[in-house]
Amino acid sequence: MVNRQPVIAIIGAGIAGLEAARQLVALGYKPVLVEKAPAVGGHVAEWNRLFPDMSPAADLLDPLVAQTSGIKTLLNTEISSINRLKDEYNLVLSDGSSLLCQAVLFSTGFHLFDASKKEEYGYGIYDRVITNRDLEQWFNTRHDDRIGHPKAVGFVHCVGSRDVKAGNTQCSKVCCITAIKQAIELTEEFPDAEVYCFYMDLRLFGKKYEDYYIRAQRDYGIHFIRGRVSEVGEAIDGRVVVKAEDTLSGKPVKVTLDLLVLMAGIVCNPDAQYYAREIGVSVDDDGFLKSRDNLGAITESSRPGVFFAGACTGAKTIPETLAEARSAALAIHRYFSNPR
Amino acid sequence: MIYQGKQKIWADYQKEIPNDHWFYVRSCIRQNFFPASERYFLTICRDMLGRDIFETEHHTTCGGIAYHCDTIPQETAMTIVARQFALMTEAGYDNLVTSCITSFGNYTEILETWREFPELEEKIRESLWKACRREFKKPRYVAHASDLMYKLRGEIAERAKFLLVSRATGEPLRIVEHIGCHYAKMFPHKGVGGAEYPCVLSGMVESWGGQVIDYPERRHCCGYGFRQYHVKANRGYSLSNTHKKFESMEPFHPDMIITNCPGCPYFLDRWQYVIAEMNGKTYGQNGYGIPALTYEELAGLVLGVDPWDLGLQVHQVAVEPLLDKIGIPYNPARKYLGMDEKKIMTPGLPTVLKCC
Amino acid sequence: MDFGFKLSPSSAVNLDTVDLARFDKLTSLVPDALTCIGCGSCSATCTAAPWSGMSVRKVLLGLQRGRDEEVDKMLSACMLCGKCTMVCPRGINTRHLILTLCRLNQKGEVVR
Amino acid sequence: MRERFADAFHPFVLPFLVGIFFVLGYCLVGMIRVIAQLPKADRKRFLLTLITPKYIWMNVRDIFLNCLIHVKLWKRNKVLGYMHSSIAFGWFMLIVLGHLEVMLFVPHRIRFFYYPIFFNYFVAETEQTLPGSLLMFLMDFFLLIVLSGITLAIIKRFASRIVGMRRTTRLSLFDRIGLYSLWAIFPLRLLAESFTAHISGGSFLTIPMNWVFRQFLGNDLHELPTWWAYSIALCVFMCVLPFTRYMHIPAEMLLIPMRNAGIRIRHPRKGFASLEVYSCPSCGVCIDACPMSVRKANCKDATVYLNRMLRRGNERRIEEISDKCLLCGKCTAVCQVGVQGPELRVAQRARRKYALSPDFSEINVRPMASAVASGAGGKSGGVLYFAGCMTQLTPSIRRATTSLLDKAGVRWQMMDPDGGLCCGRPLMMAGRTDQARQLIAKNLEIIRASGCDTLLLSCPICYKVFREEYALDDVRVVHHSVFFQELIASGRLQMQREDELRLVWHDPCELGRGCGIYEEPRQALAAVGELVEAGKHHAESICCGGSLGSLTLSYEQRQPMTQNALDNLTLANPGTIVTGCPLCLATFVRAADRPVRDLAEVLDEHC
Secondary structure (H helix, E strand, O other): OOOOOOEEEEEOOOHHHHHHHHHHHHOOOEEEEEOOOOOOOHHHHHOOEEOOOOEEHHHHHHHHHHHOOOOEEEOOOOEEEEEEOOOOEEEEEOOOOEEEEOEEEEOOOEEEOOHHHOHHHOEOOEOOEEEHHHHHHHHHHOOOOOOOOOOEEEEEEEEOOOEHHHOEOOOOOOHHHHHHHHHHHHHHHOOOOEEEEEEOOOOOOOOOHHHHHHHHHHOOOOEEEEOOEEEEEEOOOOOEEEEEEEOOOOEEEEEEEOEEEEEEOEEEOHHHHHHHHHOOOOEOOOOOEOOOEOOOEOOEOOOOOEEEOOHHHOOOOHHHHHHHHHHHHHHHHHHHHOOO | OOHHHHHHHHHHOOOOOOOOOEEEEOOOOHHHHOOHHHHHHHHHHHHHOOOOEEOOOOOOOOOHHHHHOOOOOHHHHHHHHHHHHHHHHHHOOOEEEEOOHHHHHHHHHHHHHHHHOHHHHHHHHHHHHHHHOOOOOOOOEEEEHHHHHHHOHHHHHHOOOOOOEOOOOOOEOEEEEEOOHHHHOOOHHHOOOOOOOOOHHHHHHHHOOOEEOOOOOOOOOOOOOHHHHOOHHHHHHHHHHHHHHHHHHHHHOOOEEEEOOOHHHHHHHHHHHHHHHHHOOOOOHHHOOOOEEEHHHHHHHHOOOOOOOOOHHHOOOOOHHHHHHHOOOOOHHHOOEOOOOOEOOOOOOOOOOOOO | OOOOOOOOOOOOEEOOOOOOHHHHHHHHHOHHHHHOOOOOHHHHHOOOHHHHOOOHHHHHHHHHOOOHHHHHHHHOOOOOOOHHHHHOOOOOOHHHHHHHHHOEOOOOOEOO | OEEOOOOOOOOOHHHHHHHHHHHHHHHHHHHHHHHHHOOHHHHHHHHHHHOOHHHHHHHHHHHHHHHHHOHHHHHHOHHHHHHHHHHHHHHHHHHHHHHHHHHHHOHHHOOOOOOOOOHHHHEEOOOOOHHHHHHHHHHHHHHHHHHHHHHHHHHHHHOHHHHOOOOOOOOOHHHHHHHHHHHHHHHHHHHHHHHOHHHHOOOOOHHHHHHHHHHHOOOOOOHHHHHHHHHHHHHHHHHHHHHOHHHHHHHHHHHHHHHHOOOOOOOOOOOHHHHHHHHOOOOOHHHHHOHHHHHHOOHHHOHHHHHHHHHHOOHHHHHHHHHHOOOOOHHHHHOOOOOOHHHHHHHHHHOOOOOOOOOOOOOOOHHHHHHHHHHOOOOOOOEEEEOHHHHHHOHHHHHHHHHHHHHOOOOEEEOOOOOOOOOOHHHHHOOOHHHHHHHHHHHHHHHHHHOOOEEEEOOHHHHHHHHHHOOOOOOEEEEHHHHHHHHHHOOOOOOOOOOOOEEEEEOOOOOHHHHOOOHHHHHHHHOOOEEEOOOOOHHHOOOOOOOOOOOOOOHHHHHHHHHHHHHHHOOOOOOEEEEOOHHHHHHHHHHOOOOEEEHHHHHHHOO
């Protein structure tokens, strides 16, 4: 039915959006990337090195950005509203203009859980408490007064994940391996530091993740304590006193740390939820966008012409996100090639 | 410590506290522990700040202790509480202010339960009617007396005769605030400032010139724990928890502890003597203890009430060093004189803990 | 003065003060000891366990939590039958681990 | 024959005299020390055997067969056998014949040590006599034999594969000196005797060489230096001998009588042990044999190196080698001298100091004892089956064993139905004998209580220790392979043979080399299918790599050993690998490409 070149709006120019755009171009379409940030790349652009091979994030991102540089990309552009026409969608953009498209691809990604909501951990209150993102940025910039030269560091897994009280019951999937990656990087940075990981379960499902875990144990001597941190206090010297239960010995443990890293979990991008409601795409009870079918059609919504890629439907690793972006591109291609 | 961080959280936990017209219910145990506190709460609110606070001799316990000791079912506690509400309704009030933290927790818990299970409320209304032919309206606002004091802290500051600063150095006093467990730990949104960083007391301290110190075991229970202290076999456990708090606050050298719960000031005060006897260890400056005051006593001091009228002589830990530090005048001779200016007996001195 | 009750010692483990000398020496001699994931296979299959509560997992944990008496009690129950070595999913040579540990004194020195 | 010199002396004999007295003195002192270091009981026992005709005969025979003829080596490798016996026996004969000559021609010189050695220098031939020329002939003959041996030795040194050895030991400096001086001795003797053959006479070897030399050597100036060289070579060899592997020559001559007397290793460095260490010829046969040496790994941990390190007192290596060993006993099986590598190591482990030792005194086995007692129902006799720790991990063995017992209608009961105590063998292997004794005492209590007359074991590790360390005189301790074979032989178990079933039997170390049980399991298997043999089998079977003997080998290090053992077992491409040890089973199952079963399982399926 491709009587004229259809317009495909891709909301969010993170790796999912960029990869999908790249594939769509390869398939002969002219997608439009809408990004509210001043630059493309999304979260990955903020990351330093990526598990499981410690490869620089730039190695992944730069080629992707280079190959999508020709594609029409609206930066600093938010979407004030979307409305559904017959078999088209009208995006009203923050600059007042509107974008009429035949297909919308949600590559809106995720939001990092706001760690300050877990008040007992004192993020934003104690000087020595930071998040996984803060640490990752420190790896990039080396500027963060909170870090200094720690002798004892703690990682708290599942901050705002698998936590009814935080309104997030699902597992954020990538935090365990991220914590291990960052713990290893910190140990390399500060070899004399004792590093503790407080976990509920270790979920190291991915390729090479387990080897990584073994290395963290044997080669880096990182201490893994099975138990959730209950509360954090501040000692007179400004260091943080962390309390948890070591559930394997059934004893409460207390440790004073120079740095506490909160592994903030992954929640759905609230903008995505808003857009979705506007065009009647349902949001799942975990807060992420609801696919037509979680097995066979994860990239397709219940609405014709609306597609998903990446973390907007749930926590994803980078390979998963890229794979979904590609399959979303194909789904869009199928959508335009087969007459409805 | 990032102060803005706390302010941000406090902003999320503000509760509406009406300015006037309160129905006051007392605590079961405070009158024995620090009798002047409740009295001066009324004096300050009514006489000094001209608020309308009503109380009736007909009110009883709220059943909180019995409930938390598992000696009565919640329905019983609810019926008792319903009766207090009836008294309030009959008196024509709909703001309830409690002197006791456990009562506050109990009232809050019951109202929340009724909100979730209206049929239960109906049942209680029925049993109250059967029991004493009374009916009640639920209070529009339930506050703890410390909430009200928090609300009035500004007015008190305006009338302040003394500020919580060292007269010698002009430095603000270092003050530990201790919040009763039942204040906000059950329902964070019912307490001023929430459960993790409550500002109900720290708010008073700051507006009266003091400096709040935050220490690792700040959140920890004072150790009273109804099931612990009341059973002698568990009393050591009760003591141990208090000890834990003192060990944790020791390096901060606090000038005083301020609390908003009946049990806490009592145990934080008396256990200092017991610990001193057991371990020979004291936590205040040169052999003294750390005075543990109620917020009413503190307000009284700020407003220039005579320490002995505030009943500070019934504290185990001597308050004189604190008074001297602030520069509050007092007459040592009057310390153990009763209302009738006749000498009540002078207590014997402990062997370790230094007292005056 | 006797009040009829006492201060009870805290059951909490203070990781700031735990002495890891023995554990560190052990892991320098048997690095695999670090790779324990506390699965409990060793305890489940242990021949000595029914008699003594022996558990290699708990031994390793106890060392890191400063519970030396428990550790020594468990060690002195081991019969070296080697079943734990057979079942360990991380392939830790638990017999070597135990024998090495038995050679260390509380200060973590190899006795000669 | 007449003497050439009235004083019957020449300075060139001095080096030889120095050497011979030194070596004899050294050995004498050594011998006395070894005997003195024996525990009292052992010493008494040993000295008694020296005057018991039966033992005397045994000793003489063994020394002759082993030290001179090297029969064991012949059986193993003809070339090596010839090489060794030619040198040893040939040299021995040269010495004997030398003395015969002296006694025959100049009897009054027999008291001179050097005379028989340098006979040809000191005498001149007057007339040819039959015995004379016969002796001369024999001398040349044996010299030729020895020389042939030496030639082989030289070839072996530079191309060991030719004589069928993959890896040999690297020689220490002293060993080299000893080796080269040994090589030198006999060619020099040949030269020396050839040079003097026109005076002293000679035979088919020396006479012609003498004639040849005389064609181009005008004078006799070179004669004396050669005799000097010969004497010096002897001196060097004998002086370095105590510090070389050649020490095994004298040591073995004491080792054999001691072993015949049944002396055992009690201390890793003293008495019998030191004798074994010195008896090691460091031929390196144990390197190839050692299951740990697969893929060129752990070559330096073979028994030959343990012996070398024990002689050098390199404590760190001694400890390392002692702890690593699987204690499979194969090195002893292939050793020409029979050095007991495992026993040496266990003795070494037993010397170790521990900060903490097991204590099982708390364990109360009365409940188990009364359980088996009531299980026996007051009746004495019957079979008590002890499954043991490892069988708990391989319940199939336990099921099959008990099922077979039922099929045979044997009255039996379990000793450890819900798990029991360890048999103590693993502790023994770790050198913790006293602790093992505690467990043994506890188990004895249970066994005694059962009143059984047979203790049945499906685990060779248990079997060995029950057999050797438990005082169960009135109770028969039997491994299930033997027990079931008897039941089959006596017809109480009827087997259906399955012709297309190809089975290979893996001899578990503890059962085969450990207890000498090889045939019964094979006979039993032959009753159910076609039995094929592994590449190496019986006493030379290869350890599965799972052995409890090793204290330090990691799982990764063991895997290639297991694989190697499996490759050896599957050479004849059997359908099923059968073993009689739960540990071997569990180890093989992980890596095998075909079914691995316990003997009991296979029998049970065909019964």
